[in-house]
Amino acid sequence: MSASLFAASWQRPRAAARLLAQHLRGLANVAPDVTTAFERVITPEVAEHLGEKGYAVVDGVFGADVARRLRAEVVGLYRAGHMHKNCTHLVKDNATSLVEKSHIHEAELTLDSGVQAAAPLCSALNADRTLATMLSLFLPQLTLDSQAIKLQYNEGGGGCFPIHYDSDEQLDGRRVTAIFYLNPDWKEADGGQLRLYPFPAAPLDIAPREDRLVLFASTRMAHRVLPATAPRCCFTIWLSQSRRRAFVRQAPSLAALEPASPDDVAAAARFLMHPAVRQHVSKLAYAEEWARSLEESHGDSGSRAAMLEQHHKEVDIIRRSLAKYLPVVEQLTKGQVAAPMQWL
Numbered sequence: 001m002s003a004s005l006f007a008a009s010w011q012r013p014r015a016a017a018r019l020l021a022q023h024l025r026g027l028a029n030v031a032p033d034v035t036t037a038f039e040r041v042i043t044p045e046v047a048e049h050l051g052e053k054g055y056a057v058v059d060g061v062f063g064a065d066v067a068r069r070l071r072a073e074v075v076g077l078y079r080a081g082h083m084h085k086n087c088t089h090l091v092k093d094n095a096t097s098l099v100e101k102s103h104i105h106e107a108e109l110t111l112d113s114g115v116q117a118a119a120p121l122c123s124a125l126n127a128d129r130t131l132a133t134m135l136s137l138f139l140p141q142l143t144l145d146s147q148a149i150k151l152q153y154n155e156g157g158g159g160c161f162p163i164h165y166d167s168d169e170q171l172d173g174r175r176v177t178a179i180f181y182l183n184p185d186w187k188e189a190d191g192g193q194l195r196l197y198p199f200p201a202a203p204l205d206i207a208p209r210e211d212r213l214v215l216f217a218s219t220r221m222a223h224r225v226l227p228a229t230a231p232r233c234c235f236t237i238w239l240s241q242s243r244r245r246a247f248v249r250q251a252p253s254l255a256a257l258e259p260a261s262p263d264d265v266a267a268a269a270r271f272l273m274h275p276a277v278r279q280h281v282s283k284l285a286y287a288e289e290w291a292r293s294l295e296e297s298h299g300d301s302g303s304r305a306a307m308l309e310q311h312h313k314e315v316d317i318i319r320r321s322l323a324k325y326l327p328v329v330e331q332l333t334k335g336q337v338a339a340p341m342q343w344l
């Protein structure tokens, strides 16, 4: 489709989005610059990139002034002791334990009214629904109807996140992760890049620059944060659709997709790219990096050792179960065979 045709076909939803956003703004009485910012930056092209590649990067969202105010709120919450340590969940023998990440502090606005009062601009952002409205209009498969915000302060000193998905389709209705970065003086040596793993495409690093918004598919985009050597601030808005709707789009059964013969390369590739299988294939493809990221993100402890042991066990099982497909995994990563990927 040519660019002009594409733009024309989106004009109606764009106008509808603007009307709806105006209506919501009237209702919520939020900081108007926030609403206007989303109306301006969530373009059909941004939505299309998110739908087709699983992520999108947008710069210049709020402008430096608002970005600095947002940063001051995040830093203020950290300094006032309103944040808690972020933990990785380790599920083992039917029990969940929490393993603290080093240097990562967070606050959830929806749960804590004290925090809300200390961060009025972040609260206004969380109350505003324009982002969800714009994305739902341009990506009709999404009906985003709730959101939650989390503020994060990384002290530096190597603080990072291991490879993970933000959610699981069986678990909740989270669909889109929106992260806003608030680091005005960020430079390469500070680290802390967001690394996305859009398997079978190669991983890519995104600098956590001030006033940058990164959107990605919460359940299907594996990602991590590289070790940060300088303090790093951001906040995340998770956009969800109600569970009833979320469950409607369940993928077809795996048994129906498994090819009769692994020699049928196209069918094998489709099977490997089925979201439920692809999750495991990616873990296998990045097994070493995955293990290293678990080590880097948590201090040395018995629970970190348990987490790593569990990771290696899982990778072994995946390698054995998918043994006959390993040549096709390689072909996928080399781009020698393609299979459709539905991100959202």
Ligand SMILES: O=C(O)CCC(=O)C(=O)O
Pocket: 152, 161, 166, 179, 193, 194, 223, 224, 225, 234, 236
């Ligand atoms: O800080 C970031 O860039 C991403 C953090 C993240 O992946 C998360 O909070 O789930």
Ligand SMILES: [Fe+2]
Pocket: 164, 165, 166, 223
């Ligand atoms: Fe995440």
